[in-house]
Amino acid sequence: MTAEAEIGRRARVADSTAPMIELRGVSKQFRKTLDLAGRIAQRLGANVREEVVHAVDNVDLAVKQGEVVGLVGESGCGKSTLGRMVAGILPASSGTILWKGQDVKTLPPEQAKAAKLAIQMIFQDPYASLNPRLRVDRIIGEAPLVHGLVTQGEFDAYLAQQMRRAGLDPAFKRRYPHQFSGGQRQRIGIARALAVQPEFIVCDEAVAALDVSIQAQILNLFMDLRRDLNLTYLFISHDLGVVEHLSDRVVIMYLGRIVEEAPAEDVFASPNHPYTQALLTGVPRIDSRKRAFSAVRGEIPSPLNPPSGCHFHPRCPHAMARCREEAPKLKAIAPGRRSACHLNDGAA
């Protein structure tokens, strides 16, 4: 049980007030550079340009120790890109990411490695995120062995412990991923992430591909693990029901920007931003029967060519002239609540 003791110690040492991870003005652009033909065409005066997608646009976000932050948005809003930057898989184009108060880019190599190990990610598709040619013992056990968290002698016991914790029978350790069901595979993904004793988990749509009854099992597992291992989660999902169930705080994104951030109870009780309101009325609930579905107008615009000003203005029922020109800033509207909407500036 040394691993558990170690995690407990780290949790106590961690400063409980400073955010565990903090993003300051983080942006990510993806560029499609011109190929040779494109460059020639451009020389000759054709109207071809480099395409730039602003996947994440100037985002500030802080996650405190032990907190579960739900990150919600529809496809193309940049929530997965943001998650990947937090997990250190993608570099940010600009802005700083702080891990326990220190910029991850300027950390000395030893600490940088420790920080990367401490942040792990669980992916959406349990069919695509496991190497089909590796047996479960290697999928879960390779990283802790390589990083020296466990010796060869203790390996079997450690592996069994990790598998049991994720709800897997250690007797299956010589099996391949294809021999498991979807829910069990997601458990393998969870065991793999937890095997390196992380403190922070990024879950990217981790239950979206699962059946309802299996989804409930995995959500319960996440909650148990949070309690037992004192984990901090960034929980990315498009499913508002799941986010409401798990999160302490909710962050809502639309086309690369955060539009609203609030404690979970508040956001579901009294959403401030018109987009949040639209999302919440759109979500089907088991306790609302024979309702008349109402529709938000319009499509989600392409992030290649987002609308000017407030990105939501073409679909917003309250849009004014100002919304077309000026992007609203994310401002505090109440303690712990931020929203990016001009309506909050009063009826001026």
Next chain:
Amino acid sequence: MSEQPTIEVRNLRTHFFTKAGVVKAVDDVSFSVGKGRILGLVGESGSGKSVTGFSIMGLVDPPGRVAGGEILFQGRDLAKLSEEEMRKIRGARIAMIFQDPMMTLNPVLRIDTQMIETVLAHDKVSEAEARKRARAALVQVGIPSPDERLKAYPHQFSGGMRQRVAIAIALLHKPELIIADEPTTALDVTIQGQILFEVQKLCRESGTSLIWITHDLSVVAGLADEICVMYASRIVEKGTVDEVLDHPLHPYTRGLIGSVPSRNVRGRPLAQIPGMTPSLLNLPPGCAFRARCPRASEACLVEPEMTAPLPNREVRCFHPHLETVAA
């Protein structure tokens, strides 16, 4: 309710005769949908809900076939029709909408080509008339600037727009019955809201009957009149939406409802169903839910029949949760 239902399925069995053995994908399934009514067919992956839809459409491919039962569409048994007769009904009187609209749309043809072709397949009208109808169908599902959109290719549409086009194609012949197989599962919340809005309006205004196949109880809660819950190829519970969701009789339905995160259980552990769905290749004898059921007893070693312990309620269980109804 003396009116004849639009579709009545009686003891439908669809089996797949594979090398590994007979897979009973749909086993003894019965339900009916009246005019303008919406039936939610709910179940998890592999429960047989999609195959039920395919069976009605006559789209089950070998090694599968409809092995028994009747599919009465306005009194005619579809299972007994020849391929030629079925072709006249399919697409014209019964239409299907699939989860992935790219299954319906041909990626190399323009939308107008595909829609006009669909119109002409069943009606002898001029091409101009067919185009007019195609345009009207696009307007009906809320597609802006339909004249330009008719000339576009499927890849130029977003996912939600493609699904609308697929629905518009299904509407071209004003079918009496639409079978929708998870049509909003791949869509975003706001787009799903738009599609549900259109579908609801359609059933209300034109009296089209709808079978909505889904794994998502919360969509069905807001949309359907009746629910059939399927588990391992069989319907285990049947009733009106309010009855089934508020007073589930079958332990599986109860478990399923408890698994859905909702307002009143925030932060608390969800009621989970232990274990997983059994393989249809070697179902244990007796009730298929037995191994996961908290109420299972000796009696469950025998296959339960569909019974009606209450008026308008049907359940396939020896130990239904009748106590919740009395309360």
